[in-house]
Amino acid sequence: MSELEINLGKIKSDSKMSDSQKIKMFYNLMLAQNIEPIVLRLSGYIKSKPMKIDYLLTFTPTRIIMVKKNVLRKLTDLGFVAGIGPYLYYILSEKIKYSDIKIKDSFISKEHDSAGAADTSNEVSIKYQDIRKMVFYYDAKTLVSNMLGTAINENVLVIHTVKEKYEFRLATRKNGPYDKTFYWLKTCLPVKISDK
Numbered sequence: 001m002s003e004l005e006i007n008l009g010k011i012k013s014d015s016k017m018s019d020s021q022k023i024k025m026f027y028n029l030m031l032a033q034n035i036e037p038i039v040l041r042l043s044g045y046i047k048s049k050p051m052k053i054d055y056l057l058t059f060t061p062t063r064i065i066m067v068k069k070n071v072l073r074k075l076t077d078l079g080f081v082a083g084i085g086p087y088l089y090y091i092l093s094e095k096i097k098y099s100d101i102k103i104k105d106s107f108i109s110k111e112h113d114s115a116g117a118a119d120t121s122n123e124v125s126i127k128y129q130d131i132r133k134m135v136f137y138y139d140a141k142t143l144v145s146n147m148l149g150t151a152i153n154e155n156v157l158v159i160h161t162v163k164e165k166y167e168f169r170l171a172t173r174k175n176g177p178y179d180k181t182f183y184w185l186k187t188c189l190p191v192k193i194s195d196k
Contacts, residue, residue: 004033005098012091020187022091027061027190030087036060036108038085039188042175044157044168055168057157059189060108064159066166068122083175084184126161133160134193136185138178139169155181 011017011025023039030037040059045052054069084092086101135158155178159166175181185193 004029004035008087008091008098019092023088023188026088026091030061030107036062037087038105038107039088040085040184041083042157042168042170042181044170044175046166046168052169057168058108061190062127064126064128065108066124066126070122084188088188126159128189128191130161130163131159131191132162134158134185134189134191135160135196136178136182136193137195157185 007029011022038058042057044057045054056067056069058065086106090096090098090101137156139154139156153172155170157168157170
């Protein structure tokens, strides 16, 4: 058993801590290990004439990484249902075991970030300290009513940075309903997020 696995297990088994406290302990542990874990993943797109541009949004404790999806990724991406990162999911869920975790999907490799190691032309990284405002709300214009009831098909995530504004449309079938996604955004991100 690795030292990391032991420490993650201790955080998981501490019944006196709330989810928020466990997440804070998790962040501190990862910082001490010099690891940049994936804490949340969402699938979205930006409307851009003449077509939309699909993105994979990866949230870490220090930044948001926005990667344009290639054609293959668009076809095979089933979505994440407010995809909480494997390490964090392990800590907060009784259902998952450490042995179920796909390590390669759990953190951002330092080699990937180093210059020339990978093509980053389709990638934008935003540090939380550069974010002025984040807003997440459901898009009432996508409300659909049928025999099964009513449902919102898309939510909207707006990120205002010092220089830019990004407005992502997040399909509920890929990212889950508004309440769950909003909960994880508020719980996992070290930046205030409002609902308008």
